[in-house]
Amino acid sequence: MSDCRGKNSWPELKGTEGDAAVRIIERENRFVDAQIVLEGTIVTQDFRCDRVRVWVDTNGIVTRVPQIG
Numbered sequence: 010m011s012d013c014r015g016k017n018s019w020p021e022l023k024g025t026e027g028d029a030a031v032r033i034i035e036r037e038n039r040f041v042d043a044q045i046v047l048e049g050t051i052v053t054q055d056f057r058c059d060r061v062r063v064w065v066d067t068n069g070i071v072t073r074v075p076q077i078g
Contacts, residue, residue, distance in 0.1 A: 013058035014040045018076040027065040034061050034075055041077060048072055 015038035022030040027045045034043040043061040046052060052062065056078055064073040 013077050014038075018074060019061075020074045022063075023071050023074050025071050027063050027069045027071055030063050030071050030075060034063070038077075043075065045069075 017038075019030070019034055019037070022033060031043040031045060034041065038061075041059055041061045043063050046062045046064050048064055048066055058077055061075050061077055063071055063075045066072050
């Protein structure tokens, strides 16, 4: 992750509303695209410096610490 630009992890957003988390992440690091992903969804395992997955439950609450990946 050291090669990625800007802030790379948002532990303070775990437990918050997913849409709000996306806005905060993209405001704090203009180099990333934050994407909401429902828990249980199958995703690729490739690492990308321009992607932050925001994992949410069925209520739209962030379940994991969002981080670049």
